[in-house]
Amino acid sequence: MRYIIIGAGAIGGTVAGRLTEAGHDVVLVARGAHYEALRDHGLRVSTPDGARTHPLPTVQHPHELGELHPDDVLFLAVKTQDSQAALDDWSLRPVAGGGTAAQRLPLICAQNGVESERMALRRFRHVYGMCVWLPSTYVEPGAVSAAGAPYTGILHLGRYPSGVDETARAIAADLEMTKLLAPVVPDVMRWKYGKLLANLINAIEAVSGPVTSSAAIELLTRAQAEGRTVLKAAGIEAASEQEQAEARGDRIRFEAVEGAPRSGSSSWQSLARGTGTIEADYLNGEIALLGRLHGVPTPVNEGLRQVANAFAREQRQPGSMPVDEMTALLDALGRG
The missing domain is CATH 1.10.1040.10 (N-(1-d-carboxylethyl)-l-norvaline Dehydrogenase; domain 2)
Known part of the structure; x- marks a missing residue:
């Protein structure tokens, strides 16, 4: 699968970096000075285990990618107030073999709040919620940091409004090849x-x-x-505070990241x-x-x-x- 990270800021950039380290194809979508830095110098991700720079394909608009692939995953990581514009931009993009992104591709809402999934389901057939617990920071254009260790974050994942399927399991397996935890749950909105x-x-x-x-x-x-x-x-x-804390356990603690204060x-x-x-x-x-x-x-x-x-x-x-x-x-x- 190829992951198209729509909103390559603190969360999107960190996930993109971890997926890239595990050998997955990743495309970044950004804008303004952040886009220019990513395009010219690559994505720099700093974590407690060091800093890495990833030269990744980066676009501002979906038409720059041309036709999408049938195995693409759209990973929506913009702030919720920017979701509508992103959904408008991506929903009608053609997919090789016929159909549009909204008809064929999975869309993951990796955002705070509970509204983006409803927005997305008006257009997309295959919507997935993601409860993101990933302490990260946008440091400067082209650079993000994440302070979690030994795991970078925990990303509960499931279909919206409920349920699990093979796509969710496959995405979770890709995420867990990295230093991310991705429990697949049938009740992701409860989380x-x-x-x-x-x-x-x-x-x-x-x-x-x-x-x-x-x-x-x-x-x-x-x-x-x-x-x-x-x-x-x-x-x-x-989900209760206790349940959330038990899910994280001692697998995620904050550690200093050199040159990137939290x-x-x-x-x-x-x-x-x-x-x-x-x-x-x-x-x-x-x-x-x-x-x-x-x-x-x-x-x-x-x-x-x-x-x-x-x-x-x-x-x-x-x-x-x-x-x-x-x-x-x-x-x-x-x-x-």
Whole structure:
């Protein structure tokens, strides 16, 4: 199989590097300065076991690849707010032997949140969810790092909305030839909802810095309590924190990566890079959406969504609002 990594940032780039090390064909899809660096100098992946540079075919647009192969796998690793454009770009691409990518090729949604799978299923027949636990960082154009060891990450994989098949097993086998764990599960969205609850921390960290103070921990506790309440009201089951921790066990620990200090969450990195967007609509905003659908108030998550989006639009520095100030702002928004 050939893996087309749509969004070769921290997650996509790390997976691409590990697949390449195991001898698999990989194509990178990127844009802007990152695309230029990858095209001209290759993909540099730094991990606790060293740094490697991989000269890989890199494109900005699907038409640059021409006709796709019947054994291609589309690996969607853009932020959810960029999913729609990527699905539009790739769904109608022709595949050798007839048909389109949407009709014939598997599409893996390797992203935070739970919305991209629904977006994809409107177009693609063969959609797979992936719950990504892979601590990684976009270092600079052309370079990513990942701090996990001895395994780089754990990627629960299954069909969307549920089930397993031979394609999922074959993809998992390829991933596990590398330093990645890829359990194939029939209930992948249960794992992704569990990760969603954990990712409610992202907006707090992005706006106010590491969640270590009692005030920050209290705010996270409130956000996650709202999340659990709305999931229960919606009849949605989520993998527990204990189950997720047991799945990782002692197989993934953080180690220093020379020349590539570990940064914050994906949301923190979006603010640090000044992208102008952030994934809060699909993390805290997912909780707010479910709350509205099921009559459950979610003022903390709605407030976090608003504040994180304002930080992204205004290109404010991550961690620049003290947590007490943010808490007061959220409480005011909740009363409004």
